[in-house]
Amino acid sequence: MSVLEIRDLHVSVGEGDDAKEILRGVDLTVRSGETHAIMGPNGSGKSTLAYSIAGHPKYTITGGTVTLDGEDVLAMTVDERARAGLFLAMQYPVEVPGVSVSNFLRTAATAVKGEAPKLRTWVKDVKTEMAGLEMDPAFAERNVNEGFSGGEKKRHEILQMRLLKPRIAILDETDSGLDVDALRVVSEGVNKSREDSDVGVLLITHYTRILRYIRPDFVHVFVNGRIAEEGGPELAEKLEDEGYAAYVKDSNEQA
Numbered sequence: 668m669s670v671l672e673i674r675d676l677h678v679s680v681g682e683g684d685d686a687k688e689i690l691r692g693v694d695l696t697v698r699s700g701e702t703h704a705i706m707g708p709n710g711s712g713k714s715t716l717a718y719s720i721a722g723h724p725k726y727t728i729t730g731g732t733v734t735l736d737g738e739d740v741l742a743m744t745v746d747e748r749a750r751a752g753l754f755l756a757m758q759y760p761v762e763v764p765g766v767s768v769s770n771f772l773r774t775a776a777t778a779v780k781g782e783a784p785k786l787r788t789w790v791k792d793v794k795t796e797m798a799g800l801e802m803d804p805a806f807a808e809r810n811v812n813e814g815f816s817g818g819e820k821k822r823h824e825i826l827q828m829r830l831l832k833p834r835i836a837i838l839d840e841t842d843s844g845l846d847v848d849a850l851r852v853v854s855e856g857v858n859k860s861r862e863d864s865d866v867g868v869l870l871i872t873h874y875t876r877i878l879r880y881i882r883p884d885f886v887h888v889f890v891n892g893r894i895a896e897e898g899g900p901e902l903a904e905k906l907e908d909e910g911y912a913a914y915v916k917d918s919n920e921q922a
C-alpha cells in the first residue's frame with residue numbers, strides 16, 4: 668500500500684520579476700489502487716503539477732510538500748523518485764539519439780530496480796507487454812522517440828509503465844492525439860496495471876473521452892492552479908455536458 672500526498676503545493680515558473688505563480692495551493696492524496704482524474708481547461712496548470720512532482724528544474728516549489736509513503740519527494744533526485752516507485756513518463760528525454768527502445772527500457776528498469784533484470788525473463792516480458800499493447804516487435808529496435816507518431820509515443824509510455832511497475836503513475840494528456848484504437852489499447856494497458864499491480868494512477872486530461880475507458884474513482888476539477896471541485900465519476904459526466912466555464916468564472920471572481 669502506497670500513498671502520494673500533495674499538501675498546499677505552490678509552484679512558480681520564471682525568475683525574479685518574471686516569476687509567475689502557477690500552482691496556488693494544491694491538496695491531493697493518491698493511494699494504491701485508486702485512479703484520480705485531474706481535469707481542467709488548457710493553461711490551468713495541470714502539466715505544471717505533473718512536472719513539479721517529476722522534479723523538472725524549470726519549476727520552483729515555493730511552498731507545500733509532496734511525500735510518497737512519508738518520504739520527501741521534493742528532496743529526491745529524479746532517479747530517486749523513480750526508484751521510490753513514482754512513474755512520470757515525461758521525466759524521460761524527448762529523443763534519445765542512437766538508443767533503441769529495447770536498450771532504453773532495460774536501462775530504465777536497471778535504474779529503477781537497482782540491478783539489471785535477468786536477460787531471459789526480461790526479453791520475454793518485453794515481448795509479452797508489447798504484444799498486449801498491439802505493438803510490432805520491430806518497434807523494440809527503433810531509436811527512442813525518433814519519428815514516433817503520437818500513438819507510438821503513448822504506447823511506449825504505457826509499455827514503460829507496464830515494465831517498470833511503479834507504485835504511483837502520473838499520466839499527462841494520455842489521450843491527446845490518439846485515435847480510438849490507440850486510445851483503447853493504451854487504456855487497456857493502464858487498466859491491466861490497476862488490476863495486476865494495484866498501481867495508483869493520477870490521470871491528467873483535458874478531455875472526458877479517455878474516462879470512458881479508464882473509469883476514475885475520483886475526479887478533480889483543476890482551474891487557475893488549484894482544485895476547484897471534487898467528486899466521483901459522475902463529475903466527469905457533468906463536465907462533458909457543461910464544460911469548465913462555471914468553474915473558471917467562480918475562480919476569476921474569487922481572484
Ligand code: ADP
Pocket residue numbers: 680681689707708709710711712713714715716725
Ligand atoms: P495545462 O497543462 O493545464 O494546460 P500548464 O501547466 O502547461 O497548463 O501551464 C499553466 C500556465 O503556466 C500557462 O499559463 C503556461 O503558459 C505557464 N507555464 C507552464 N510552464 C511554463 C514554463 N516552463 N515557462 C513559462 N510559463 C510556463
Ligand code: MG
Pocket residue numbers: 675677691692
Ligand atoms: Mg496556500
Ligand code: MG
Pocket residue numbers: 713714715840
Ligand atoms: Mg498540459
